[in-house]
Amino acid sequence: MVKITNIFGDQYSGQAGKAGVFAKWKGRQYRRAYVIPANPKTTMQLVIRGYFTNVIACWHTYHSIQRLVYSYLATGLVMSGMNLLVRRWMLAATKLLTLPLDPKEGVKQIASATSVKTDEVVPSTANPATLTTKPVVIGSAIMGTTWASAVQDAYVDIDMGDVRIPVDLDNVDGAKAAEAVVADGDLLVISYTSGGRTITREVLDTCSGGAAKFAARAAIGVALRTAYYPIDFESVVLEVYDLSATTYFQLESEEIDAINGKVYLDMSALFDATDEHTYTSYTAIEGAKLEVTKVDTSFITWRRYSDDQGYIPVAQTIEDETYDWNLSAGTYVSQIRAAQSAVLATKHECITMVAV
Numbered sequence: 001m002v003k004i005t006n007i008f009g010d011q012y013s014g015q016a017g018k019a020g021v022f023a024k025w026k027g028r029q030y031r032r033a034y035v036i037p038a039n040p041k042t043t044m045q046l047v048i049r050g051y052f053t054n055v056i057a058c059w060h061t062y063h064s065i066q067r068l069v070y071s072y073l074a075t076g077l078v079m080s081g082m083n084l085l086v087r088r089w090m091l092a093a094t095k096l097l098t099l100p101l102d103p104k105e106g107v108k109q110i111a112s113a114t115s116v117k118t119d120e121v122v123p124s125t126a127n128p129a130t131l132t133t134k135p136v137v138i139g140s141a142i143m144g145t146t147w148a149s150a151v152q153d154a155y156v157d158i159d160m161g162d163v164r165i166p167v168d169l170d171n172v173d174g175a176k177a178a179e180a181v182v183a184d185g186d187l188l189v190i191s192y193t194s195g196g197r198t199i200t201r202e203v204l205d206t207c208s209g210g211a212a213k214f215a216a217r218a219a220i221g222v223a224l225r226t227a228y229y230p231i232d233f234e235s236v237v238l239e240v241y242d243l244s245a246t247t248y249f250q251l252e253s254e255e256i257d258a259i260n261g262k263v264y265l266d267m268s269a270l271f272d273a274t275d276e277h278t279y280t281s282y283t284a285i286e287g288a289k290l291e292v293t294k295v296d297t298s299f300i301t302w303r304r305y306s307d308d309q310g311y312i313p314v315a316q317t318i319e320d321e322t323y324d325w326n327l328s329a330g331t332y333v334s335q336i337r338a339a340q341s342a343v344l345a346t347k348h349e350c351i352t353m354v355a356v
Contacts, residue, residue, distance in 0.1 A: 028078075048094075055089035061227070066103040069315040072301050088319070105315040106346040107138060107159060108290060109258075110306045110327070111282035114352055119144040119276040122263075127270045128234065133281035134261025135309050137350040139164065139220025141256045141263065144276025149268050151175040153251040156190075156236050156266075159258055160348070161226030163190065163204060163238070169214040172242040173249040182207050185243035188214050193235040194228040201239065201248075202227055214240075220348050233257050234264050259309050282350055284310030288329035295322045295339050316342040331356055 015021050020031045039045075059067070059082050070081030077084065088100050115133065121144075122129045131141075138157050143166075153174035155164040172186060173179040188205040204224045205214050217223050238253040255264040261281070265271065290312045292302035301323060306312045316323060323345045325337040332353035337344075 048090075051090055051093040052086070054093075055086050058089070059085055062102070063105065063229070063315075065105055065313045065315040069103050069302060069317060072303075073317065073320065075300075101318045103315045103317045104342040104346040105160075105313070106348045108306075108312040108314060108327075108348075109135070109137060109282060109350040110285045110288040110310040110312060110329070111350055111352045112285050112332070112355070114280055114282040114350060116278075116280050118278050119146065120278070121146075122271045122273075122275045122277065125270045125273050127268060128255075128257075128262045128264035129271050131261040131263065131277060131279065131281075134259070135282065135284060136256065136258040136261055137280040137282060138162070138258050138348050139223070141258075141277055141279035142166065143254075144278050146274050146276045148272035148274045149265060150252045152254045152265075154238055154253040156231065156238070156253055156255045157220070157223070157258060158231040158233055158236075158255055159229065161192075161194070161229035161231050162220060162223035162348075163217075163226070163253075164220065164223045165214065165217045167218075168216045169240070169251070170212065172240040172245075174240070174251040176252075179249060180242060180245065182211075182213050182240070183244060184208055184210060186214075187241040187243075188224075189239050189241055189248070190226060191237040191239070192226065192228075193232040194226070194230065195232075197228055199226070199228060201241075231255070233262065236266050238266065259311075280350070282310065282352070284308065285329050285332070285353060286310065288312070288327060288332075288353070290314060291326045291328075292316065292345060293324045293326075294320060295324050314346045316345050318342045321345075327351060327353070329353055 015034060020034050022031050067081055070084050074081050074084040085100060092099050117133060120132055123132060138159055143152055153169060170182055171177040171179055172182055184207055186207040187203050189201040189203050191200050207214060233255060236253060236255050238251045239248045240251060241248050250267060253266045255266060286306055286308045288306040290304050291300060293300055301316060301320065302314055304312050321342045322339045325340050325345055326334060328334040332355055
């Protein structure tokens with residue numbers, strides 16, 4: 001492959017007879033020899049093509065922030081983030097090593113103060129209802145002490161598609177408990193819309209090993225997560241597929257829009273006037289900078305500024321851990337964390353910064 005430098009600034013593209021083929025990649029023009037590619041379809045060729053198919057399919061399942069972290073890692077390599085993933089994948093696949101894992105991802109909510117709202121009565125019986133204070137810390141909203149509506153089997157935090165299960169789901173119809181006990185082969189599934197996609201009965205969890213339940217996942221750090229997000233508000237249907245009865249049972253679930261401070265019951269038409277919520281709200285800091293580097297280096301693997309809701313999405317690869325982490329904002333004391341794993345560097349959390 002020959003790089004082309006033209007003092008007249010001419011740009012060439014495509015085939016020039018049989019002399020060669022001109023093209024441009026990453027801002028650099030080049031010429032290569034014209035050849036008719038051979039395609040003997042050997043066994044090894046077919047295997048390698050299968051690897052390429054798999055890695056490209058994997059790339060297309062990544063969300064934008066997962067792709068962005070590969071773009072940071074490709075800085076200085078004169079290749080795209082997708083090229084870097086392909087290179088890593090092919091090296092691992094051909095040497096029978098562990099394939100690259102999906103980058104870990106989450107949201108940091110940057111605040112100057114937080115406030116716990118305990119047993120706050122819903123301001124109206126409308127569904128959806130608006131909480132008194134927003135934004136809400138992701139994963140903090142739960143039913144209050146007084147709750148007259150149907151007991152909620154799950155909370156769906158729509159920002160990242162996190163599904164929290166407050167207590168074990170022992171029955172295929174959840175807290176209603178009028179149907180059969182959960183058994184091996186039963187599925188916890190979710191239907192929703194996200195960014196123009198309609199997802200129907202995506203499997204979140206499978207009962208196996210005689211567990212006879214879908215285990216509780218009350219904390220945001222262990223929540224189940226949908227394949228696509230953010231989820232469109234008021235679009236969720238959560239169900240259990242009963243294998244023995246070959247029937248779906250809808251569960252009670254509550255959607256939580258942390259940015260707008262809204263809550264929505266997926267099965268009930270209205271909230272009860274006595275329903276209460278407990279949650280944490282915060283005062284957002286806009287323009288805070290999060291910078292992540294490979295440990296003990298200046299190589300930046302993430303840089304992002306908080307928006308007007310204090311949100312900073314972040315992703316990091318497991319293969320490149322560990323990381324140093326620096327959060328700074330104009331009139332606040334910077335926060336520095338050293339030697340963090342990808343999981344710790346990206347976990348959902350609300351960070352309260354102290355004024356200088």
